Amino acid sequence: MEINDFFILMKGELFLAVMIFLLLFIKVGKGMQNASLLTLIQVLLFVNFLVSLTFNREGVLFGDMFITNSLVAFQKSILSLGTFLISLLSTDWLKKHSHLPEFFLLMFSSLLGMFFLISSGNLLMFYLSLELATIPVAALANFDLEKRKSSEAAMKLILSSAFSSGILLFGISLFYGATGTINFSQLPGHINASAMQILAFVFLASAFGFKLSAVPFHFWTADVYEGSPIAVTSFLSVISKGSMAFIFLTVLYKVFQPLSEVWYALLMILSLATMFIGNLFALRQQNIKRFLAFSSIAQVGFILMGMSSNADMGLASVVYFVLIYVFSNLAAFGVVSVISAHTGKEHINDYKGLYQTNPFLSWTLALALFSLAGIPPTAGFFGKLFLLAAGASKGHYWFVIFAALNLVISLYYYLNIVRVMFMDKSRHPIQSIKNNRAANFALGICLAGIVLIGLVSWFYEYIQTLM
């Protein structure tokens, strides 16, 4: 390993680490005005995104502990972009917050954890970075300082994830016991479908299920999403899930290929249960954050379905879908966060007649929901289509048919919100909101993404070249 390799291969991680220290210095030192600090951070996050796009090389560091290649680099840039957008979308809320440096300190630590997570080449590294990615978010969940629900969310997240980590560790140690190695490149040679290894695999998979909030490991999701500040909710539901989907792909396709029949069955069960239960609960929700939480659970069901194909197509379609999901879901969360920051309203009925007072926000939310529901020609349609096609590649049509029926159910509750905004009348609609430019800019980027990623075929083709 040359020193040059180290700097280039780990440039994203190093950049984040430097930012974390910078924030520490600012906090310990004289401090800065919230507004200017926020601008600085947003610029740095944008630079971080640019850094993730350039000078990408393949390579391995620290004896297979850290792996990077063009696919991993692309995944990291999706996460960076998402974090940047979140920082823009929650400008109004953050400006008023008294602990701004800590907020980003924690968020960067978590992002750093995710970077290491998708680069990990070893079960130990995987475990450590998973913890690094999770624990700061639990602290972040508590950032609505005056609300009790926020503390409750933090508490539930940390307890649940501790529980899940325990089972994960159990699984890892079982694997170590059975194979004598924890290295991703050596594991496949030792893996077989013995009962012990299947059990260890289920333990491992439960940790992924937990972070992705797949049924039946999803219980924490709704409470945590509802209680956390929206910036954190969107971070959890988009960035955290995205990173977890990426590493799950690597682990399944590269490491557990010998168990592919086992995990096909597992994914099928999880996927069907997740999309169905997610839909069933999403239908009943009246709080818009809770609604988005359950609808994002249903979306995970589709991601799992795409994963099950065990082919390049599955890989490509999941990465493509996550990219679209980042834009669509952040646009939805963005509008919700703007409205919540200005009016404090989070009930779906509060959105009645929104179109009359806030046409831009209504259209943005409507397009985002169309994309989440998979209505053409938005990008979400193409994302879902490729996931369905990937899921169909094994020839289990009833699997696809069930998924497609779930798509129709989900169409209902997404369209319902559009109806509430556009067609219902209200005597006291939410007043006209003067949104700040940063948030509008971020919403604009999301909209462009929702429209263009589907229609411009370059994106999907580019992702295919990364396989």
Added chain:
Amino acid sequence: MPNVIILVLIPFLPLASFLILGLFGKSIFRNTSGLAGTLSLFVSFLLSIYTSFGYFFEYGKANGIYQKLVPLKLSWLEFSNGLSIDMGIILDPISVMMIMVVTFISLMVHIYSLTYMKGEERFSTYYSYLSLFTFSMLGLVLSSNIFQIYIFWELVGVSSFLLIGFYYNKPSAVAASKKAFIVTRFADLGFLIGILVLSFYSGTLDFNTLIQRLTSPGSGELKTAVTTSFLGISALNWGLALVFMGGAGKSALFPLHIWLPDAMEGPTPVSALIHAATMVVAGVYLVARLFPVLALSAPEVLELITLVGVITALIAALIACTQTDIKRVLAYSTMSQIGFMMFALGVSGYGGSNGIGFTASMFHLFTHALFKALLFLGAGSVIHYVHSNEMKDMGGLKKHLPITHITFLIACLAIAGVPPFSGFFSKEGILLAAYEHNPAVFWLALATSGLTAYYMFRLYFRIFWYKASQQHKHHGEGGFAMMLPLILLAVGAAVAGFIPFGRFVSSDGSLLTLPFHWLFSIAPVTLGLLGIFSAMVLFKKENGKADQISSFMSRVYKLVYHKFYVDEIYLFITRKVLFSMVGRPAAWIDRNIIDGLVNLSGATTKAVSERIKVIQSGKVQHYGLYFLFGVIGLGVLLIYVIKF
């Protein structure tokens, strides 16, 4: 060879007008948006004429057979292993015919709306929606790729959703647009799965390649598609039947027709465009597009199409006899005529003189577009005059609306199949094809065509005769912009039958002469005249005979009046079954969908559902417990139940 730029301009001019009117309609084009939209469409229409002239008379034929040309093909998305989605333009007789029909009817509607929609607050929005719809429809008919057709198919759905719901402060209009959108979406789901199945087995999405691979007897793709089966039906049949399901939804075939009558809540010119000439025939067009595969490799699906078509034709005609809202009568009549087109395809063979049904179906599509658009626009003119859709508010209007009266009469004669009007020729072709192929279908079709004459003339007499002419103090007939389309369409409806259609459109591209036998025509024409005569007896003067008959046959009449209770059956099923997605707006479903599920499997499910509710208790220790159960359950399942 065709000029690609001109071809691209045909759909893109309406797109440009949609974008410009959508963005600047309220500022720059405040007063001229109607004119701007009409002009751009007029250019598009001229270009379509130019193209069709070139295709039919210059470059379309090779060795006397019309070719399927693909002058433009852009690879849009490399899917995987050689499967790519292209964006292309296909030129063959049916697509060329369709662009003529779409641009012409759309132009008529544009002109007509200049007066009809005048003073509407969102006038420019209306025109931008019209342009969007025209663009999507043109894109649909020109698609060279089954996936491309799906995208435009959805766009057509979205834009018709916007148009039907144009009067958005009318709750019934909103509900209707929602119903239309949802029923067709449900059908489109089948379409999408059908596309996936077809493309999976043929390894392509391109129409020409797909047809070639799935029709040549020796091809490996065809062999696997026929031999693989699911629930005892071959994959090829599944794929085609599912694609047909999409077509049936858009074309309002039984039993997916329930959205069409309600969709009449939209502005009347919109009904003329969408529900007469363009969108509703998209399903027919789709079946025609895949016709070689259906005819050569999947005759079973073709039989299904025949069955659905003939049932739709008959049921819709029966319902049409009883409706009192004039637009609904026309809606059911459209359904019935589309049923004709469908079963004509169903009874047709492929190639040479076997393909009479195909040619007749396309011919009927063409003539129907003319006379049905005319009927809707005429109805619009009547509604414009009396401000009501109900027959009871009409009667004796022939003096007040002379031009509407004459043109409406021509359209009624055409649809009733009275020679020498256009509908006569196309319907004869269909009946002849049915007679040769399947006598049962023929007799049903014959009865339906008699009913057609009856209900159309019931409508005609009820509007223009019936009562003595009353003194309406309303305005005049609606001005030049409304009368011009009526006259042009009436000329078309009167003489279009003399077009030697088989010289242009046939199943395999060869030249065909539609056979014609005077003796054969006697039965349908007599039956048609009988229908007209009985309508005249009953409705020419207000005489109560119709009421006497209907009270005499009250139970039958009631059954038919309530549209065979199809809506009610739907509601019944949807209350009981999970997918209660038709017939009521979303609010209703939100409340009932879970209850519907619960009722379905009784107390067991209820208990489970209650349990699920309890499970989300908010207590983190419970969550941990369920987590553990989940892990153990999965472990047991994977280790002991599903053995590897």
